[in-house]
Amino acid sequence: MVMLFTYWQKLRESQIPEEVTTLLSLSPKFSLYPHNFPHNQLYHLLAETESILKTNFKHQIQDTTRCMITNCIHNFIHKYDNCPRDPESKFIRIAQTKTRNFLKLNPNICILPADKGNRTVVMLTEEYNRKMKLLLNDTNTYKTVKSDPTNKFQTANNNIIGRLLELKLIDKQTAYNLKTYTATCPRIYGQPKAHKQNLPLRPVVPGMTSPSYNLSKYVCKIYQMSIQTKYNVRDSRSFCQYVNNITIPPQCEMISLDVISLFTNIPKELIIRDTINSWGSLRTNTNINLDLFLEIVNFCLDSSYFMFRDQYYSQIAGAAMGNPLSPILSDLIMEPLIDSVLRNICFPVHTIRKYVDDLFLIIPKDKKNEILTAFNSYHSNIQFTIEEEQNGRLAYLDMTLIRQADNSIRTEYYTKTIASGRLLNYRSIHPLSLKINIASNFISRVNDLSTNLTDTQKRNIIVQQLKLNDYPLSLINRCWNRMKTAKNIQTTHNTPAAERIYRSIPYIPMLTPHIVRILKQQYPEVCVSTRCTHTVSKFFTQIKDPVPALLKHNVIYKIPCSNCDKSYIGMTSNLLKSRLSNHQSNINKLDQLLNSGLPYTDPAIRSLREKTALISHCIDERHRFNLTETKILDFTHRKSSLSLLEMVWIYNDTSTVNKRTDVDGLNATFAGILHAIDKHRNKQQQIVNSIN
Structure with a gap:
C-alpha cells in the first residue's frame, strides 16, 4: 500500500492522476527502477571503482579485482534484457511515464519538498514566485x-x-x-x-x-x-x-x-x-x-x-x-x-x-x-x-x-502532527542492508526515547510506523528481537579510523551489491557506500535558477566540427567557458599565422598540433569547430573520476577526432564491457528513434 502525504495548495487532488499522486507521495529518496538501460550509471561505476582500485599500489591486486568486477558487469549486462519484471515494477514504470507527461503538460505546477515533516508540496508556480518575491522584498534583510x-x-x-x-x-x-x-x-x-x-x-x-x-x-x-x-x-x-x-x-x-x-x-x-x-x-x-x-x-x-x-x-x-x-x-x-x-x-x-x-x-x-x-x-x-x-x-x-x-x-x-511518517519505503530500490539499518535505527530510537512506555506500547508504535512504510512484520520482529538481545554489541573495524578511505559508488540493482562485496574482500581499508541516483526527487520541479552550461565545471563536453560529422570530446575541471576560451585562443593563433602568409606545413603551425586533438584536426583537415554548439555529455562531483570518464566517452564514440593516446590510460580489461554498453545504448537509441 502506498502512502499519500501530499499537501495541496490551491489545487484539487482530482486534477492530478492517481498514478502521479501515488508516485509523488513516496519519499523523495525512494529509488526507482532505471527507466532505460543505465549506461551512464555504468560509466560512473567504472570510473569510481577504478579510483578505488588505484588506492592500492599493488598491480596484482588491482588486476585481480578489476577482472572480478568486469565479470560481474558482463553478467549483469547479459541478464538485463532477460530479467523478469514483477507487477510492482511495471506499475512504477507506468507511473513514471504518466508523471513525466503530466508535469510536462502542466508547467504551471511545481513539486517541492516541505520544510518539515518530510511532506511533498504541490503548488502553483505563480504562487511560489509571488511568495519568494515577497520574501526578497524585505529591505531589512536583502538588497x-x-x-x-x-x-x-x-x-x-x-x-x-x-x-x-x-x-x-x-x-x-x-x-x-x-x-x-x-x-x-x-x-x-x-x-x-x-x-x-x-x-x-x-x-x-x-x-x-x-x-x-x-x-x-x-x-x-x-x-x-x-x-x-x-x-x-x-x-x-x-x-x-x-x-x-x-x-x-x-x-x-x-x-x-x-x-x-x-x-x-x-x-x-x-x-x-x-x-x-x-x-x-x-x-x-x-x-x-x-x-x-x-x-x-x-x-x-x-x-x-x-x-x-x-x-x-x-x-x-x-x-x-x-x-x-x-x-x-x-x-x-x-x-x-x-x-x-x-x-x-x-x-x-x-x-x-x-x-x-x-x-x-x-x-x-x-x-x-x-x-x-x-x-x-x-x-x-x-x-x-x-x-x-x-x-x-x-x-x-x-x-x-x-x-x-x-x-x-x-x-x-513524539512526532509532530505535521510529520508524514515517511521513512525509506521497503519497496524502494535500495540495498536490503540499508533498509534493515533504517528499521533498526528507528526501533532503537523509539525504545531509547520512550522511558514512560512498556515494551508492548513501544512495539505497537514501531509496528504501526514501519508497516506504514511497507516493512514486513517478519523483518520488524527480527530487528526488534535483535535490539533487545544484542543492544550493547558493537561492530569493530580492523583498520584504524585514521587509515580508512571512504568512497561511494552508484547503486545499480543486481550489480552493485556484488561489486561492494568484492571491494570489501580485496580492499578492507576502503569503506564503500552506495548512492541511488534515480529517485522520486528527479520529478521535483527545479525551482532554482538554472546554471548556464558555460559556468559548469568537472564536465565532459563535445564540440562538433563545422565541416564534417566528426567531433571533439574533452574534459575540464575548470569552468567550461575557460576551457572553450583556451580552444578559441588556439584557433585564433592558427588563423593569425595563416593570415600572415605561413602555409599549413610551416613548423610554427605544425607545433600547434601538439596542444589538442581539436587544433590538430583544424590543421590536418583545414576544418573549423563550432564552439557555440558545445554540448555537455556528463559531469561528476568526484574530480578523480573525470579523466577516466572522458576516456570512456571517447572510447565509445567512433566519430571523434581525439587521438588514440587519449584513451591509453583506459585499462584493456574494460574494452569488452564498453563494447557491450555501447551496443545496448545504440539499441535503445534505435527504439527511441523508431517511436519518434
Missing part, C-alpha cells in the same frame, strides 16, 4: 545588486588565502583547498512551511558554489574546536538521559523557548563582540591574529549573496541558511545571551538546556512572562516564542516530556 558579484568575491577570497599563505599561517595544501576558480552565484530557493497557515516559504541559499564556501568551512572548524558550550545537548538521546535523571522542584514547570528565524537574524555586532570575548580559547586553535580573523569572518558574512529569476541579491543581515558558519555562530551568540539573561533576572532557573535555538527550562510557575520578556529584551533582532507545559506534558525535540506524580520526568517518542 538588490546590479550585476553578478562572483568575480569580485572570488578575487577577494583568493587574496585573503594568498595573504595567509604569505604570512605562513597556513600551508600550501590548505591554501590550494581554500582557493577557488570555479565559483558561481548561489541560487536561492524556498521550502514551504506546510505546518503553517498560508504556506510561507523558508529561504535556503545552498552556498557550495559560492567563492567563500571553503573558507567559511575552515573558519567554522576553528570555532567548533574552540567554543565550549555548557548548555548544549548533543542530540535527543543525550537529552533523554539527562532529563530522566532530574526532578522538577515544587511550584515549578517546564517551558520551551524558540528563536524566530535565528540564522537570518543573527546581528553582526554580536558575532564580532562574542568572537572578541572568546578569543582566549579561539587563539589556541589558530595562528591567525584577532584582526585578521575578524576580517575573514566579516568577509564570509558579507559575501552572502544569491540570485533569483535573473536578479542578484545580497543578504545584509544575519547569516544565510546554507552558510557553514550559520549553526556555529548561533551557538557563539546564544551562550552569552543565556548568561546575560540569567544574571539579570531575580528568580532561579532550575534547569536550562539548548539545542541550536530551542531552549528547555524549568522555572517558577508565575514567571513565564518575565522570562520571555527577559530573553526578548536582549536584542531587538532575536525574539523568542514560548511553549508551556500542558497537563504535565511538554513536547521538546523528538520527545514528549511527562511530569510524574513524584515530579520526576519520563519521556515518550
